[in-house]
Amino acid sequence: MKNKLSTLVVALFLFGIGLHAQEIKKETTRINQYGQEVDAVPLKTEAQDGFIKWFSEDGNYKMWMDNRVQLDGYMFSNDALNELGNGFMIRRMRFAIKAEFWKNWYGEIDLDFESSATEIKDAYLKYTPDSKKWDFKAGHFKEGYGMETTTTSRYLLFMERSFASTFDPSRHLGFQVNSYGKKLLLIGGVHFNTVGDAEEVEFTKDANKDNGKDEGYSLTGRAVWTPINNTTRLLHVGAAATYRTPKTHWEDGAYRISTRSHSAVNRKKFLDTDDISGVDNVFGYTFELAGKYNGFMFQGEYKEHNVNMIEGVDASFKGYYAQAAYLLRGGNHNYNTKEGEFTRITPGSDKGDVELALRYDYIDLNDFDASIYGGSAEGYSVGLNYYVNPNIKFMANYVYHNHDRYADGKGKLFVGKDADGNLTKDWSNVYDADGKGGDDYGQFSIRLEVNF
Structure with missing residues (x-):
């Protein structure tokens, strides 16, 4: 029983x-x-410094949203030669979804809705092996070129990047391999067209439909060495180069370099080479130097940009910037070794931190031998940033611009006064005791930024 x-x-x-x-x-x-x-697989939910994240217990599956809104306001000095309109705008309104899955894979979709227009920023897939010593990316993303440009706009020291950043290629379709060790970062990629800007995409489609043109390609590489890298100290030395064939997203097949002067509210482009036709290739390079010590950081780059012609005289342009900042409440500037750039700060108090920043930047788009008069300019910038918490940031910038007489926006903008005291848009008519000319003015700007 x-x-x-x-x-x-x-x-x-x-x-x-x-x-x-x-x-x-x-x-x-x-x-x-x-x-x-x-x-x-059941997922857990956490708010990690204000960012909502879903993840599996074994860590193989993660998903989070990475959104950003930047509200900017600008006021210009009334001594400018050209009328500059004050105003506010949504500088960026980003919506991104990021995910890690099957342990080794990562995907990202990032869209921008600035000015009520939709633009694709990042859309790519990345594979990272178990060794975690390298990864492979495919899709639409930033090329590995320019420390300032590869830094996300969320962590920029100033509201707008330097003049010289206009030389950097930014986002394009392509494939890229990143190799990273304890002190050395190597990046190499092959890239093609952009799919971000609707106008550029239309140029590409028309060139293919009407003329059957190839889209062109680019080869870009970057190397970064960090002999010193710990919590309080950093020394970063880097270099990058890019070789670029003509792209079908160039309007009418012509290459052109132009940039606004540290503002998206002011739509005038003083600096503009105009269209450069008959380009065989473009070769650019940049050198990087950065570092930190306790709450102090510095960063600078020197860039040259060479436009090589099929026939005729080649053109060469250059630019550089140097910037530094100090966290007044004892915080620390953090560094991302896998990207070779500064990232989010660690505040020095539970009430956030305040950062004082200075920058000098310069660009020269003149090549007199090639008969290109794109203008040159320098900017003197002072910034004050208040990091309230990981999600909220306030910024205030003052920039003084010093343009030369050739910075005339392709002959559309005033660059000085003639011998009779009248405003002129012709640089050859500028009457100035020191022979300089150009529209020089100051601007004050503020930003409210929320990241979530």
């Missing part, structure tokens, strides 16, 4: 385990919208 009872108890126990296993299977197996049976 006891043996039969024991057998019955064991049978019931095993039966219970079987039922429990079936229940577990029911809880972890689902039918998707296409009628297929799929495995389901």
Whole structure:
């Protein structure tokens, strides 16, 4: 009798385990919208410094939103030669979804809705092996060129990047390999067209449809060495180069360099080479030097940009910037070794931190031998940033611009006064005792930024 009872108890126990296993299977197996049976993994939810993140317990699946809104306001001095309109704008309104899945894979979609227009920023897939020593990217993303340009706008020291950043290629379709060690970062990629700006995409489609033109390609590489890199100290030395063939997203097939003067509210482009036709290739390079010591940081780059022609005289342009900042409440500037750039600060108090920043930048788009008069300019910038918490940031900038007489926006802007004291848009008519000319003015700007 006891043996039969024991057998019955064991049978019931095993039966219970079987039922429990079936229940577990029911809880972890689902039918998707296409009628297929799929495995389901429970996810946890956390607010990590104000950013909502979903992740599995084993860490193989993660998803989070990375959104950003920047509200900017600008006021210009009234001594400018040209009318500059004060105003406010949404500088960036970014919506991004990022995910890690199957342990080694990462995907990202990032869109911008600035000025009520939709633009694709990042859209790519990345594979990282178990060794974590390298990764491979494919899609639309920033090329590995220019420390300031590769730094996300969320962590910029000033509201707008330097003049010289206009030389940097930014986002394009392509493939890229990143190799990173304890002190050395190597980046190499092949890149093609851009899909971000609607106008550029239209140029590409028309060139293909009307003339059957190839889209062109670019080869870009970067190397960064950090002999000193710890919590309070950093020394960063880097260099990058890019070789670029003509792209079909160039309007009418002509290459052109132009940039606004530290403002998206002021739409005037004083600096503009105008269209350069008959380009065989473009070769650019940049040198980087950066570092930190406790709450102090500095960063600078020197860039040259060479436009090589099929026939005629080649053109060469250059630019550079140097900037420094200090956290007044004892915070620390953090550094991302896998990207070779500064990232989010660590504040020095529970009430955030305040940062004082200075910058000098310069660009020269004149090449007199090639008969290109794109203008040159220098900017003197002072910034004050208040990091309220990981999500909220206030910025205030003052920039004084010093343009030369050739910075006339392709002959559309005033660059000085003639011998009779009248404003002129012709640089050759400028009457100035020192022979300089150009529209020089100051601007004050503020930003409210929220990241979530």
